[in-house]
Amino acid sequence: VQRSPLIPEMATQEVQLNETLAHLKTESETLKSKLEEERAKLHDVELHQVAEKVEGLGQFVMKTRRTLKGHGNKVLCMDWCKDKRRIVSSSQDGKVIVWDAFTTNKEHAVTMPCTWVMACAYAPSGCAVACGGLDNKCSVYPLSLDKNENLAAKKKSVAMHTNYLSACSFTNSDMQILTSSGDGTCALWDVESGQLLQSFHGHAADVLCLDLAPSETGNTFVSGGCDKKANVWDMRSGQCIQSFETHESDINSVRYYPSGDAFASGSDDATCRLYDLRADREVAIYSKESIIFGVSSVDFSLSGRLLFGGYNDYTINVWDVLKGTRVSILFGHENRVSTLRVSPDGTAFSTGSWDHTLRVCDDCYFFIGIKYNQNLCTFNFTPCAPDKPPLSLTATHLPKYSNLKKHIYRST
Amino acid sequence: MFIFFLAACEKHRPLPLFTKPSSSLHHRLSPCLPLSPLAHFLILHPSASLPAATLSPPHRTINLRQKHRKVSLGFFFSQTPYFWTSTRWPASELDYAIYLAKKNIRKQGELMEYEKERYSVLHKRINHTWDFVVMQAREQLRASKQRRKADRIVLECQEQAYWLINRPPPGVHNVLDVGLERPNNFSARVTLNSDYYKNEIETSRRALGRNRVKSSICLEGFVKYSEQYLNHDPIMQGCLPSNPWISDDTAHWTMNADMVPTPTRLRVERWSFSFMELLEDSMGRREFMTYLEKEFSAENLCFWQACEDVRHGESSRIVEKVEDIYKNFLAPGAARWVNIDSKTMDKTLEGIRHPHRFVMDDAQMHIYFLMKKDSYPRYLKSDLYKNMLAKAIVPQETKKSVFPFMRRQRHSSPSPAQAATQAEDGQAKGAGQAGTNSAGGSNA
Numbered sequence: 001v002q003r004s005p006l007i008p009e010m011a012t013q014e015v016q017l018n019e020t021l022a023h024l025k026t027e028s029e030t031l032k033s034k035l036e037e038e039r040a041k042l043h044d045v046e047l048h049q050v051a052e053k054v055e056g057l058g059q060f061v062m063k064t065r066r067t068l069k070g071h072g073n074k075v076l077c078m079d080w081c082k083d084k085r086r087i088v089s090s091s092q093d094g095k096v097i098v099w100d101a102f103t104t105n106k107e108h109a110v111t112m113p114c115t116w117v118m119a120c121a122y123a124p125s126g127c128a129v130a131c132g133g134l135d136n137k138c139s140v141y142p143l144s145l146d147k148n149e150n151l152a153a154k155k156k157s158v159a160m161h162t163n164y165l166s167a168c169s170f171t172n173s174d175m176q177i178l179t180s181s182g183d184g185t186c187a188l189w190d191v192e193s194g195q196l197l198q199s200f201h202g203h204a205a206d207v208l209c210l211d212l213a214p215s216e217t218g219n220t221f222v223s224g225g226c227d228k229k230a231n232v233w234d235m236r237s238g239q240c241i242q243s244f245e246t247h248e249s250d251i252n253s254v255r256y257y258p259s260g261d262a263f264a265s266g267s268d269d270a271t272c273r274l275y276d277l278r279a280d281r282e283v284a285i286y287s288k289e290s291i292i293f294g295v296s297s298v299d300f301s302l303s304g305r306l307l308f309g310g311y312n313d314y315t316i317n318v319w320d321v322l323k324g325t326r327v328s329i330l331f332g333h334e335n336r337v338s339t340l341r342v343s344p345d346g347t348a349f350s351t352g353s354w355d356h357t358l359r360v361c362d363d364c365y366f367f368i369g370i371k372y373n374q375n376l377c378t379f380n381f382t383p384c385a386p387d388k389p390p391l392s393l394t395a396t397h398l399p400k401y402s403n404l405k406k407h408i409y410r411s412t
Numbered sequence: 413m414f415i416f417f418l419a420a421c422e423k424h425r426p427l428p429l430f431t432k433p434s435s436s437l438h439h440r441l442s443p444c445l446p447l448s449p450l451a452h453f454l455i456l457h458p459s460a461s462l463p464a465a466t467l468s469p470p471h472r473t474i475n476l477r478q479k480h481r482k483v484s485l486g487f488f489f490s491q492t493p494y495f496w497t498s499t500r501w502p503a504s505e506l507d508y509a510i511y512l513a514k515k516n517i518r519k520q521g522e523l524m525e526y527e528k529e530r531y532s533v534l535h536k537r538i539n540h541t542w543d544f545v546v547m548q549a550r551e552q553l554r555a556s557k558q559r560r561k562a563d564r565i566v567l568e569c570q571e572q573a574y575w576l577i578n579r580p581p582p583g584v585h586n587v588l589d590v591g592l593e594r595p596n597n598f599s600a601r602v603t604l605n606s607d608y609y610k611n612e613i614e615t616s617r618r619a620l621g622r623n624r625v626k627s628s629i630c631l632e633g634f635v636k637y638s639e640q641y642l643n644h645d646p647i648m649q650g651c652l653p654s655n656p657w658i659s660d661d662t663a664h665w666t667m668n669a670d671m672v673p674t675p676t677r678l679r680v681e682r683w684s685f686s687f688m689e690l691l692e693d694s695m696g697r698r699e700f701m702t703y704l705e706k707e708f709s710a711e712n713l714c715f716w717q718a719c720e721d722v723r724h725g726e727s728s729r730i731v732e733k734v735e736d737i738y739k740n741f742l743a744p745g746a747a748r749w750v751n752i753d754s755k756t757m758d759k760t761l762e763g764i765r766h767p768h769r770f771v772m773d774d775a776q777m778h779i780y781f782l783m784k785k786d787s788y789p790r791y792l793k794s795d796l797y798k799n800m801l802a803k804a805i806v807p808q809e810t811k812k813s814v815f816p817f818m819r820r821q822r823h824s825s826p827s828p829a830q831a832a833t834q835a836e837d838g839q840a841k842g843a844g845q846a847g848t849n850s851a852g853g854s855n856a
Contacts, residue, residue, distance in 0.1 A: 024609035031616035043627045050631040065657040103822045126828025143829040173724035184602035190727040216688050240615045259637050278625040303641035347646040348657045362657050
């Protein structure tokens with residue numbers, strides 16, 4: 001820093017400012033260590049200890065049920081429609097596609113004026129989608145069923161950031177959108193007017209992900225960023241309520257536990273972590289020595305017992321949230337998994353990848369079958385783990401077959 | 413050598429990720445080329461595993477024209493590290509042209525299709541140095557002939573691998589592909605000035621004063637929650653009659669649609685898990701409204717719904733909606749007057765003078781908790797709920813044979829966007845229709 005000897009007062013002021021900044025930084029760090037001490041005081045048991053009494057899960061076998069092909073480049077983001085079968089996805093080549101994932105038909109396609117469309121979201125009504133990326137904006141496209149109409153014509157520009165858009169989500173209605181951006185902020189917007197309703201400052205670097213809390217009062221959301229912090233925000237006041245800084249690298253994905261009392265995060269440090277909001281601390285780490293690639297996205301199954309993670313080594317790992325063990329690993333994508341969401345009714349989960357495809361996956365069922373006179377009769381379609389007895393066996397209602405050998409078969 | 417090459421490959425990462433000080437190098441691994449059969453061959457030649465040691469001394473016989481000389485050219489002959497991506501020699505057009513020329517000469521024109529195309533493109537683009545390219549190619553071929561066979565083969569493998577990575581054939585994934593650049597230095601995006609730290613300090617101070625709950629209590633909550641919802645989790649327990657994604661039968665969705673005459677048992681059970689579950693299910697909400705009407709307290713739920721509408725609706729209609737709420741629920745003598753404590757009432761009435769999105773929050777919360785603590789438990793004990801539970805459907809599990817039978821036709825469903833448009837047109841179309849091929853389901 002050049003100091004002009006001709007203006008000594010300015011020089012002293014600058015020195016003072018630097019000292020103040022250093023002083024503030026130290027104070028901030030001291031408070032943070034104090035906070036960690038406080039948080040540790042009430043931590044009397046680990047999650048896996050509490051989960052000892054819970055029955056183990058056995059291995060799951062996951063299988064791809066649908067493959068959606070049509071994107072010309074890396075798939076970056078996807079979201080489910082509330083009708084449980086439609087999906088919107090966005091990719092690096094600027095295309096946003098709406099699919100009926102059940103039939104694998106494409107229903108709508110929009111070409112964005114920018115590449116790297118990193119965020120997309122389905123409106124709660126199912127009548128619109130929002131997307132954005134390198135254009136620094138979030139735009140809403142009403143979905144028209146008129147084949148002749150160009151969707152881009154009715155586009156509505158809602159959010160405006162000073163850097164790329166990393167994630168977006170509608171709140172409880174089609175009228176408000178929450179966004180996170182590479183400019184280090186999150187923001188809440190009114191869709192109709194494009195007005196900024198609230199902005200959220202506190203991250204020290206790019207914010208990469210966000211998720212809305214499923215709480216009764218519905219007023220908070222969590223965000224994760226390149227500064228390794230996960231922040232919980234009050235949507236009304238714009239204040240950061242809670243902050244967690246235990247990851248060792250960028251946080252790529254955050255997702256609330258179904259009850260809203262906790263959230264999971266996935267990071268470039270190859271771990272997923274669970275943070276409890278009432279205990280105000282990290283309560284579980286999901287990692288393995290053999291997993292060294294970053295996690296790009298996470299989501300819970302409906303009951304919150306399973307945590308799905310999409311990884312940069314092309315795989316999907318499924319974790320037992322309570323016990324902390326991995327219960328399944330799914331291969332299939334030919335490049336990084338970039339996005340993962342469980343469907344609204346929990347019947348399946350969808351993944352998007354840099355290999356240009358999306359997949360909808362599920363687990364395989366194992367069921368009891370009885371061979372009688374060379375014919376196979378099946379009595380039970382309830383899934384069970386292959387190494388454990390089924391959770392509900394209905395073959396007993398046919399007692400005359402009870403002495404015949406029962407086999408476990410896997411469904412297609 | 414190939415293995416060595418892979419090790420070198422690990423270290424390579426284009427700038428943005430590489431310069432991040434906080435992340436350890438091994439997390440930056442990108443899956444490299446799969447090991448080819450060449451790897452076996454290479455392992456059998458232990459002498460080939462130490463490139464530096466086995467190479468012949470530097471061999472500079474070419475008198476290079478000054479203006480085309482690059483630093484890298486000097487290393488062409490002596491150092492295999494040229495091909496190590498860790499050293500980050502830029503894979504230039506010139507180098508690629510020389511490589512293709514060499515291959516062309518060696519194979520007497522038998523290049524792969526895409527290589528032929530690229531060769532001709534390069535020929536056009538850097539035509540002015542083509543003599544140099546051909547000369548280099550010839551010289552390199554001649555020099556390589558003077559090497560031991562093992563070294564020559566190893567070098568050729570390295571070179572081929574290098575170009576497979578840096579100029580992947582069409583259709584093959586580029587393993588050097590990276591995502592969007594992320595800053596290696598935080599302050600590039602957000603200025604870490606005194607305001608930032610003041611904000612951090614304030615946040616930490618507030619967080620210190622927070623009430624925390626013992627871990628044992630919180631974690632027990634997770635166990636209870638997953639137990640309670642286990643039967644409702646299709647991935648864990650399956651769903652009846654069958655999971656649509658597996659059986660291609662949408663019966664499960666049809667049975668659980670919004671407007672069904674009789675709901676499923678699991679659905680009705682779920683209303684008893686929490687007040688939020690009841691309100692979130694539109695059918696549950698309707699049932700609860702019916703119950704409240706019997707109890708003459710339906711205005712509570714109506715009020716709550718109206719407040720939700722203010723909170724989540726368009727900014728432009730806030731004033732109008734707040735006025736309606738006042739008229740219907742809060743004004744003295746209002747038709748559906750809600751019973752709020754005086755303190756909250758005063759605060760709300762004051763706030764209504766300058767209506768904003770959250771002006772009804774306190775009142776809404778008060779009524780919500782009133783319903784939750786009082787009406788909701790009574791509803792669960794009521795005949796209305798019990799009857800609903802009793803007549804709720806438990807779907808039959810689909811019987812299925814082991815071997816895959818003919819795959820069912822997957823029927824499309826009306827798009828929610830279409831349903832909305834038709835509702836606007838005055839046509840009521842139940843969402844419970846499945847198995848109809850509608851206009852919205854054709855290929856785009």
